[in-house]
Structures are given as C-alpha cells and as structure tokens.
Amino acid sequence: MMKTGMLDKLKFCRLIGIALCGLIGVGAFFASTHNAVAERLNNPVAVFAGLDKITGRIIAFDVYIDETVQFGALQVTPRVCYSRPPTEPPNTTSFVEVDEVTLHNEIRRLFGGWMFASSPGLKGVEHAVYDVWLTGCKQETEVAPPANSG
Numbered sequence: 226m227m228k229t230g231m232l233d234k235l236k237f238c239r240l241i242g243i244a245l246c247g248l249i250g251v252g253a254f255f256a257s258t259h260n261a262v263a264e265r266l267n268n269p270v271a272v273f274a275g276l277d278k279i280t281g282r283i284i285a286f287d288v289y290i291d292e293t294v295q296f297g298a299l300q301v302t303p304r305v306c307y308s309r310p311p312t313e314p315p316n317t318t319s320f321v322e323v324d325e326v327t328l329h330n331e332i333r334r335l336f337g338g339w340m341f342a343s344s345p346g347l348k349g350v351e352h353a354v355y356d357v358w359l360t361g362c363k364q365e366t367e368v369a370p371p372a373n374s375g
Contacts, residue, residue: 264310266306269361271303271319271345276356297355299335300324306362317342323350 340359349358
C-alpha cells in the first residue's frame with residue numbers, strides 16, 4: 226500500500242523529470258538519515274604555513290584571531306578559525322585577510338576569503354615571492370597573546 230506522500234512524489238516526478246527526482250530522493254534520504262549537525266569549534270588561534278620562494282624555506286606560524294602577523298611583505302589576519310572535535314571528520318576553515326606591503330609602504334589587499342586546511346591549493350595565497358596557506362586551528366599556543374587582550 227502506497228502512502229499519500231509517496232503518491233504525490235510520483236506525480237511530481239512525472240512533472241519535473243526522473244533525473245531531478247532522483248536527486249530529490251537522494252537529498253531526502255541524507256536529510257532523514259543525518260539529522261545531527263557536526264559541532265563546530267571556534268578556535269582563538271589559526272595556524273599557517275608560509276613559503277619564502279627566494280630561500281625555499283617553509284615556516285609555520287600561529288596567529289591569534291583578529292591579530293595581524295607579518296610574513297615577508299605579507300600581513301596575515303585571520304578573522305575566525307573553525308574546526309571539528311577529534312571524534313568528527315576533520316574540517317578546518319578560516320576566514321583570512323592577506324595584505325601586501327608594497328615597496329612604497331602602501332597596503333594592498335591580496336586575499337580576503339575562506340581558506341580550507343584540507344585543500345591548501347584551493348584557497349591559499351600565491352604571491353610572486355611568498356605563499357601562505359592554512360594548516361589548522363588551535364585552542365592555545367606558546368605565542369604570547371596580544372598586548373590588548375585581557
């Protein structure tokens with residue numbers, strides 16, 4: 226015996242096409258089986274890696290949220306850094322602003338957007354001399370906190 230909701234779905238499928246209905250069915254399946262939303266941790270520290278193309282050195286550095294760190298001619302400022310608990314699949318993201326200090330001491334925005342630790346090549350900053358990408362988030366660091374934090 227078919228439920229009324231299923232009958233309505235079949236009528237709807239005939240109207241919009243079978244392919245689209247398959248997508249709706251898959252979406253409904255995932256929505257019904259995955260009601261829990263993964264917890265998002267808001268971290269006070271973002272972890273970056275930077276490549277100096279002149280020396281070939283890769284440097285890891287920690288930056289507090291809303292603070293700016295100079296890496297070569299680049300100024301890196303994370304605005305948020307989200308991760309998941311260790312029991313969840315990893316997903317680390319940060320909204321970052323990267324500015325370049327030019328030879329004339331002018332500030333020029335190179336990047337403003339989301340970086341993803343799982344895909345550093347997707348949204349990293351590629352500069353003529355320096356590259357910067359997100360590698361993670363932390364709850365604490367050995368770096369001294371900013372002077373204006375309580």
